[in-house]
Amino acid sequence: MRSYLSIGLICVSLAACSDGGSGNESDLAALDAELTQGQSASGADPQVMATLNDPIMVDPQLGAKSNADAIRPAPQPYAAPVPHPGVAAGSAAPDEKLLAAPAPKPLTDASIRQSITLASLAGSRRTKAAACNGRLAYSANWANRLPAELPLHPDARVTEAGGVEGNGCSMRVASFFVAKPAALLVDWYYTRAVRAGFSAEHQADGATHVLGGGRREGLTYLVVLTDRGDGGTDIDLITGR
Structure with a gap:
């Protein structure tokens, strides 16, 4: 049951x-x-x-950066061309013997310290060439027309250049940088000037050195070298007659 x-x-x-x-x-x-x-x-x-x-908004500029760190093949095979033997020689050639510039005298011309342009620096010279500074035409090509006796340093990086020729004026100006100490470059330009028959007076004011002089035919020069403090030197070079 x-x-x-x-x-x-x-x-x-x-x-x-x-x-x-x-x-x-x-x-x-x-x-x-x-x-x-x-x-x-x-x-x-x-x-x-x-x-x-609604379409999805895409920023092409940001899209181009997408995956920027990804490993991808190079667009062309890597190459390592052999440099020219003298590519780094510059002024440091071992067979070059520089003359030692004399100890500097105090810089007495305050206008050189106060000049902020090549034209004003040329005007501070109070010579016949200084009267032509208002006619300066600026172009990097003028840096290649400096006198052979006082050329650009082989390692120079030109920042500005100018000049004037004709109607009683003949002047060249150039500003450039050289990655070498100011003391070495003072000797380099002193050697060039003396060996070319120029007089050479050396003056200094702190980190600024000034070389200047001339020759009998009336060609004069002025070199202002300023130590940058980082192992390099800013240089203003003016020649004229």
Whole structure:
């Protein structure tokens, strides 16, 4: 009797589970329909559609930098050409013997210290060439037309140059930088001037050295060398007659 009763209770329980499953399936179907209707409604919303259909904004400049650090093959094979034997010789050739410039005297011409342009520096000389400074024409080509006796230093990096020729004026001016100490360059230009027959007076004021002089035919020069403090020297060179 008890076994029949147990079997009956099990059947009732299974029937209840079966009914509950049907209810769950109905609930899931209803939820699915609700979600589907919601998606359709949102898809019809103009604001939502406009947002979804808007193009993605891309910055080409930033896009070009994308993956900039990635490893990629070189555009061409690497090459290591052999440099010219004298590419780094410059003025430091071992066979060049420089004359030592005399100890400097105090710089007495305040206008040289106060000059901030090549024209004003040329005007400070109070010579015939100084009267031509108002006619200076600036061009890097003038740096190649300096007198052969007082040329640019072989390691010079020209920053400005100018000159004038004709109507009683003949002058060349150049500003340049040399990555060598001022003391060495003072001796270099002193050697060039003396060996070319120029007089050479050496004056100094702090980090600024001045060499100046002339020859009998009237050619004069002025070299202003300023120690930059970083092992290099700024140089202003003026020649004229």
